[in-house]
Amino acid sequence: MGEPVVLVPGGLTGWLSWILHQERLAARYRAIRVQPIHNELGSAGVPGDPEYTAVTERESLRLTLDALGLERPHLVGWSGGGKSALELAMEYPTRLRSLTLVEPAAYWILEQLGDSLDEVAQANTLVHRLFGREVTDDDLAEFLQVAGFVPSADRATSHPNWERWLGHRMALSWQGEAVDHPHRTVKELTNVTCPTLLTKGAQTSPWLKRVVDVLGDRLTDATVTEFDGDHAHHIERIDxxxxxxxxxxxxxxxxxxAGTL
Structure with missing residues (x-):
């Protein structure tokens, strides 16, 4: 069946985003898609829980790996899933065989380094405003613009993926302060000892690229690769x-x- 590779999705559509990747990896790996709590409950229309934190995400992911009997899997995370994958790698550095982060939403790193980018502040203001409440169509359109999926909010409804995104919009209700700001310091990035692949899209927003570049500079064993495309470049350029x-x-x-595993 091959080595296990676990795919952690972003904060909107959840594990649906990894279906094609799983199907194509399955011939050589034990490819597993996981569904974070906020994706599962948010897609069911449940508003965000005030007790939901970065620790909740990390520990639910760890418990899932435990339940599946996965001692040292390859872990791949996109956006919000990349943020939780990074958190797991910092807390449990010996649990992973490798780490792949697709534009992880670890914006707290930029804030701690004093990169006071307007785009980061705008993104945080938006998602934190949505925490625990009903997410409207207009909220979703604004998020899609900020996240770089559409060029402007007024063009969101004409995007081919609009109807699919719409059905999962309540997942955005779970991204509060306690999720976006784990009790970490930038120095703790040195805890991540497994080989790490970092990817970014050539057309993605500069502030999203900045997170990847900072991680590339600060992680012990990291490789940065750029693909044509935007925040979803791993889907747009799947081959x-x-x-x-x-x-x-x-x-x-x-x-x-072989000697380090």
Whole structure:
């Protein structure tokens, strides 16, 4: 069946975003899609819980790995899923065989470094305003613009994915302060010791790229790769992304890393 690779989705549509990747990886890996709590309950229309934190996300992911008997999987996370994957790697550095982060939403890193980007403040203001309440169509359109999925909010409804996004909009109600600001310091990034692949889109927003570049500079064993596309470049350029991902995982499983696993 091959080595396990666990796919953690972003904060809106959840594990649906990894279906094609799972199908194509399944021939060589034990490919597993996981559904975070906020995706599951948010997509069911449940508003965000005030007790939901970054620790909740991290520990639910760890418990899922435990329940599946996965001691050292390859872990791949996109956006919000990348943020929780990074959190798990910092807390439990020996649990992962490799880490792949697709434009992780770890904006707290930029804030701690004093990168007071207007876009980060705008994104945080928006998602924190949505926490615990009903998310409207206008809220969703604004989020899609800020996240770089559409060029402007007024064009969101004409996007081919609008109807799919609309059905999952309540997942945005779960992204509060306690989720976006884990009790971490930038120095703790050195806790991440497994080989890490970081990816970004050439057309994505500069502030999203900045998170990737900072992580590339500060993680112990990191490689940064850019693909044509935006925040969803791993879907838009799935062939190129999977080629890079499989090369990364194969390199980790090769002789060069045999003594470190």
């Amino acid at each position: 190129a992304f999977l080629t890079a991902l499989e090369a990364h995982m194969a390199h980790v499983d090769g002789p060069a890393h």
